[in-house]
Structures are given as structure tokens and as C-alpha cells.
Amino acid sequence: MAIVGPSYDIQWIIVDSTLQKSIVSDARVVRTREALREAMISLAQASPLDAITVRAIAARAGVGYATFFRHYPDKDALLADVADQLIREFLQRVAPLLEQHDRAAAAKSMCDFVLEHLAIYKALLAGGSGETVRAEMVRQTMITMAATRKRKLAGPFDDVMLFHLVSAILNLLTWWLRNLDRINAAEIAEIIERAVLAPVSALSLKPPKSLSAPLQ
DSSP, X not given: OOOOOTTOOHHHHHHOBOOOOXXXXXXXXXXXXXXXXXXXXXXXXTSOGGGOOHHHHHHHXXXXXXXXXXXXXXXXXXXXXXXXXXXXXXXXXXXXXXXXXXXXXXXXXXXXXXHHTHHHHHHHHSSTTTHHHHHHHHHHHHHHHHHHBSSOOOSHHHHHHHHHHHHHHHHHHHHHHTOTTTSOHHHHHHHHIIIIIHHHHHHHHSOOGGGOOOOO
């Protein structure tokens, strides 16, 4: 059963996290992985993800082809690491606003973050790879959020709320990235706040009775 009550709101779903990654002690490993992530992002600005090869990534990063495989088993693993990094940076940006119950500012911050990382977000969400990559982004976002949480999701209600929140926001961002000339950041932020964040908050405060339980 999900544990809910008057203090349960949308910020619990997103904010209750440590937002810390394990520290890699070898500075060379850190630099190489950062170079590979930057290479992937750079190449994604000019080419569809499907067209980017490991050899091209290694060349852009200035490392040997074999070196790539000492850090990642394949291109998809690197892409997952890029997505994980973006998700963690995004959570750090939006968490303080949700803790203050400022959903409108949180939604605006989300959209500003996407604009600041426009090339990679367009490649991940609105690129030629389409549904497959977007589904992977949903999966990776949920994995990252679950990995950084102080306490785990309490039951099916929490699970479905997190899935809905992540997939709904990513779907709206995908539409926006394909229609940047039709709607601005402030407008899509208001849509996210009113169509996703506010309803999820309301439902989280008053879930279906069969899925709720008193606070322990």
C-alpha cells in the first residue's frame, strides 16, 4: 500500500533523493568519460543517433577506439550515461523549487534546462530514433530517480504516479521540441504545470481509497 497523507505532495515523488553519484577516484577515468559524453553530445547536434558510431565518438573525444570499450560496453551505455547525467542535473535544478511548493517555477525551470541543453534533448526526444529513444529516456529517468531516493516507492500508486509524471512531461517536451516555432518556453511550462504537475499533486493528496493507507 502507498503511504499518503496531508504532507504527501508532488515534491515527494521528485525531491526525496540524495542526488549523489559514486565518486570515481581515478582522475583519468573521470576525464575520459567526460570527453566521451561531450563527444556524444557534440555529434548528436549534427547527426541522428543511429548514424553515430563508436569510432566517431572515440575520434571526437580524442581517445583510441579500444579505450572506448574500457569505459562503456557499447554506444547505448554511453547514451544512458549522458541521459543519467542530464537527469541528475535537472533534479538538482528543480528540487529546491518543488520543496517550496512552487510548481509554476519548477515547470519553467524544467523548460529552461531543456533550452540550455537543446541539442542533446532534441536528439534524445525529437530525433529520428523516435519512440525507442523516448521510451529509453522514460526508463532511464525512472532508474535514476529510484537510485537516488532516500526511501523507495511504497507501492503501486507511487509507482504509477512516477511513471505518469515522467512519461507525461517527456511527451510534452517532445512535442515542444518539434514545434519550437509555435510555442515558447513560458507557454509550455504553464501547460506542464496545469496539465501534469497540478493534477498529480491533487491526486497524490487524495488517492484512490484502495491504494491509500494512514501515515505510519
